[in-house]
Amino acid sequence: MLLLALDTATPAITVAVHDGTDVIASSSQVDARRHGELLLPAVDRVFAEAGLKLDAVTGIVVGIGPGPYTGLRVGLMTADTFGLALGVPVHGLCTLDGLAYASDIDGPFVVATDARRKEVYWARYADSRTRLTGPAVDRPADIAEQVAGLPAVGAGALLYPDTFPNAHEPQHVSAAALAALAAEKLAAGEELPAPRPLYLRRPDAQVPKNYKVVTPK
Amino acid sequence: MADEPLVLGIETSCDETGVGIVRGTTLLADAVASSVDEHARFGGVVPEVASRAHLEAMVPTVDRALKEAGVSAKDLDGIAVTAGPGLAGALLVGVSAAKAYAYALGKPLYGVNHLASHICVDQLEHGALPEPTMALLVSGGHSSLLLSTDITSDVRPMGSTIDDAAGEAFDKIARVLNLGFPGGPVIDRYAREGDPEAIAFPRGLTGPRDPLYDFSFSGLKTAVARWIEAKRAAGEEVPVRDVAASFQEAVVDVLTRKAVRACKDQGVDHLMIGGGVAANSRLRVLAQERCEAAGIRLRVPRPKLCTDNGAMVAALGAEMVTRGRPASSWDLSADSSLPVTDPHVPAPTHDHVHEVSGENLYS
Ligand SMILES: [Zn+2]
Numbered sequence: 001m002l003l004l005a006l007d008t009a010t011p012a013i014t015v016a017v018h019d020g021t022d023v024i025a026s027s028s029q030v031d032a033r034r035h036g037e038l039l040l041p042a043v044d045r046v047f048a049e050a051g052l053k054l055d056a057v058t059g060i061v062v063g064i065g066p067g068p069y070t071g072l073r074v075g076l077m078t079a080d081t082f083g084l085a086l087g088v089p090v091h092g093l094c095t096l097d098g099l100a101y102a103s104d105i106d107g108p109f110v111v112a113t114d115a116r117r118k119e120v121y122w123a124r125y126a127d128s129r130t131r132l133t134g135p136a137v138d139r140p141a142d143i144a145e146q147v148a149g150l151p152a153v154g155a156g157a158l159l160y161p162d163t164f165p166n167a168h169e170p171q172h173v174s175a176a177a178l179a180a181l182a183a184e185k186l187a188a189g190e191e192l193p194a195p196r197p198l199y200l201r202r203p204d205a206q207v208p209k210n211y212k213v214v215t216p217k
Numbered sequence: 218m219a220d221e222p223l224v225l226g227i228e229t230s231c232d233e234t235g236v237g238i239v240r241g242t243t244l245l246a247d248a249v250a251s252s253v254d255e256h257a258r259f260g261g262v263v264p265e266v267a268s269r270a271h272l273e274a275m276v277p278t279v280d281r282a283l284k285e286a287g288v289s290a291k292d293l294d295g296i297a298v299t300a301g302p303g304l305a306g307a308l309l310v311g312v313s314a315a316k317a318y319a320y321a322l323g324k325p326l327y328g329v330n331h332l333a334s335h336i337c338v339d340q341l342e343h344g345a346l347p348e349p350t351m352a353l354l355v356s357g358g359h360s361s362l363l364l365s366t367d368i369t370s371d372v373r374p375m376g377s378t379i380d381d382a383a384g385e386a387f388d389k390i391a392r393v394l395n396l397g398f399p400g401g402p403v404i405d406r407y408a409r410e411g412d413p414e415a416i417a418f419p420r421g422l423t424g425p426r427d428p429l430y431d432f433s434f435s436g437l438k439t440a441v442a443r444w445i446e447a448k449r450a451a452g453e454e455v456p457v458r459d460v461a462a463s464f465q466e467a468v469v470d471v472l473t474r475k476a477v478r479a480c481k482d483q484g485v486d487h488l489m490i491g492g493g494v495a496a497n498s499r500l501r502v503l504a505q506e507r508c509e510a511a512g513i514r515l516r517v518p519r520p521k522l523c524t525d526n527g528a529m530v531a532a533l534g535a536e537m538v539t540r541g542r543p544a545s546s547w548d549l550s551a552d553s554s555l556p557v558t559d560p561h562v563p564a565p566t567h568d569h570v571h572e573v574s575g576e577n578l579y580s
Contacts, residue, residue: 036309040316040547054321069265070306073272077313084276085290085321197272203265 001186004057004082005179006043008035008075009067009095010113010155012172015042017050017057018179020187025050026176035071039078059088061182063095063173065198066121066135067113072197079195091192093182095173096123096135096154102170102177103153104128110147112140112156112164113173120156121200122147129181137200140164222294222538225282225318226531227275229311230303230331231358232256232267234274237528238286238293239535244341245286247521247528250274257398261388262357264304271310279318282527293324295544297534300328300562301555303358308551316547325544327534328562330372330555331525332359335491337368337536338529342518347487350516351375353476355500356492356524357384357399360472362430362479363557368533369540374557375479376430379422383468383494386434390464393442394457404461405497411462413499416444418467423474430479437467469500477507489516491529496520537561 001020008014013035016026027042047054062079065072083090096111103109105128112122115137122143123134140156140163147163157167185192221241228235232253238246252270256262283290298315301308312328319326336352349366360378365371381389384401391400396407419440421433441464448455472494480488488508494500495517508515522528546564555562 034550036312037548037550039313040320043320044547069268070309073268073306073310074313077272077275077310078317080272080276081279081314081317082321084279085318197269199269203263203269205259205263205266 001059001183002052002057003059003061003179003182004043004054005061005175005182006039006075006079007063007095007098007173007175007178008039009063009065009072010173012174013038013042014173014175015039015046016175016179017046017052018176018183020183023176023179024052026174028172028174030172032071035074039074054082055086057086057088059186060090061093061178061192062090062195063098063178064092064193064195065095066115066137066200067095068116069197069199076195076197090195091182092195093178093192094123094131094135094198096121097131098173098178098181099154099170100125100128100131101181102174105151105153108150110150110152110157110164112152112154114156114159120160122156124150135198135200222535223288223292224295224297224531224534224538225293226297226527226529226534227311227315228299228331228334228525228527228530229271229307230299230301231307231525232262232270233525234271234278235525235527235530236278236282237526237531238282238288239341239528239531241535241539242340242344242532244528245288246282247526248278248282248285249526250278253399260392260398264306267304268306268310271307275310275314290322293322295325295327295534295538296322297327297329297530297537299331299334299530300545300549301331301552303331303553305551305553308553312549312551316549320547326547326549327537328545328549329530329533329537330557330560332361332363332557333365333368333372333560334529334533336363336365336372336489337533338491338522338526339489339516339518340536341528341532342522343516349485350487350489351476351480351483351485353472353488353490354492355383355472355490355494357388358382359492360432360434361557362476364483364485369536369542369560372557372560376428376432376475378432378434380433380435381438383432383434383472384492386438386468387494389438390441393445394455394460401494401497404465405499407458407461408465408499411456411458411460413462413466415456415459416463418463420467420471423471429482430475432471432475434468437464465497465499469497469503472500473504473507476504477511477513480513481511486512487514487516491518491523493524495523533560
């Protein structure tokens with residue numbers, strides 16, 4: 001097994017190569033505005049570091065969000081196209097699951113990322129491998145009761161200490177964790193989600209009212 | 218000819234997911250998936266709706282284009298993609314796909330200009346572009362008069378709209394007339410049964426002191442809307458066919474008059490017309506008449522090549538390969554306001570990315 005994992009659903013541009021047992025090489029950068037520019041060079045770097053070529057991969061794993069749309073699509077489109085060109089399967093994984101896996105917390109906890117517009121993408125976990133609810137998008141104040149007393153990880157949790165007083169690292173998802181989680185699930189014969197985006201919001205679009213009258217009154 | 222470059226082009230600057238394949242100046246495939254129906258109820262293109270649709274449509278459209286062309290991806294000589302101008306989020310989907318495809322196949326990537334592509338597509342229809350060529354590009358997003366002596370390196374803006382694009386005016390008037398979206402085809406259809414001289418609508422920027430090659434359609438749009446509202450206020454029926462014909466005549470009169478004038482002034486004897494509005498039947502007829510009268514050869518591609526498509530991007534990409542232009546680097550960005558004067562986005566001269574990813578990765 002040789003997996004390429006990538007995630008651009010959050011401000012992190014993160015890439016990893018995993019051989020089924022270990023992460024061979026990885027790269028993580030945080031730049032909310034340059035997913036499109038940074039992802040391919042990162043893939044190139046990671047393969048160079050691994051001493052491998054892209055065509056050696058047996059599968060692609062991509063974070064499907066939730067995340068602000070523009071960046072999210074960069075990873076999904078890249079993964080889809082790699083899959084097309086190489087003829088290998090493309091698997092999706094919830095980005096929050098990657099963060100949960102990396103948190104290594106045993107008991108119940110919450111993962112929250114920044115959804116902008118004063119909202120968070122969030123999900124509740126029983127342990128680092130088991131999601132209980134979500135993902136959903138909400139205002140932190142509106143979910144305060146549901147997350148009260150729980151430890152929390154992710155940039156969304158760190159951003160709103162009133163709602164998440166027990167917030168801590170990791171702040172960003174890493175493709176290394178995503179790849180390790182996928183390798184574990186695939187080895188166990190689990191089916192991974194399709195690589196389709198979790199937008200969780202409808203597109204912003206107003207149906208125009210009747211056209212504007214231009215005759216001066 | 219087998220030694221001409223085989224190039225796949227990807228276009229996602231607006232609401233069409235286009236994937237085209239060309240060999241030199243020969244069109245092999247032109248696959249387009251449009252999200253126009255999803256925008257219709259909004260009365261215009263909604264960027265986020267377009268971006269979502271591009272992501273869904275891309276892989277199936279690439280597949281379809283390869284099948285249509287009957288070629289194998291590994292035989293491609295390059296991947297071209299619209300790097301701009303256009304809707305930022307929409308462009309980014311295409312650029313991401315093109316980069317990943319080029320990288321995975323080990324092919325050079327060419328980020329090209331959407332406007333230059335609209336001009337270059339005519340090579341697929343009428344053979345090599347004459348040099349120089351004057352180009353009138355008219356669509357819902359652009360109205361420009363461009364002069365090119367070499368489509369891969371020299372595109373000069375002569376004039377452009379100072380307010381609305383011509384296609385936008387069609388959309389707005391169609392909305393005032395309750396004819397739906399997009400407005401171009403439906404206005405064209407009604408206009409065929411109307412009298413273009415029934416109503417004298419204004420011709421923007423045609424006064425003696427006005428800029429020679431710039432356009433303005435905002436005043437015309439307002440005048441037409443006012444005329445219709447006055448009719449309605451008076452309780453009279455609006456003569457939709459005559460309004461459509463007279464409005465359309467005002468638009469194409471100015472477009473063709475200024476384009477022919479630019480050709481004469483610059484001593485250019487070829488005019489090409491591209492963009493979605495180039496599908497307008499009256500524009501094609503009037504341009505033909507006026508060009509003939511002025512001794513100018515008119516080149517207008519078939520309507521499907523005038524609207525946004527991947528073949529036009531492939532056509533310009535193939536020309537980049539033919540003329541040995543440098544490829545783009547892996548950090549190519551989508552540039553929503555890419556200047557028309559940049560026909561492509563070559564890698565910086567010291568391109569470490571390509572040095573790393575060349576021989577050692579695909580040897
Ligand atoms: Zn266009």
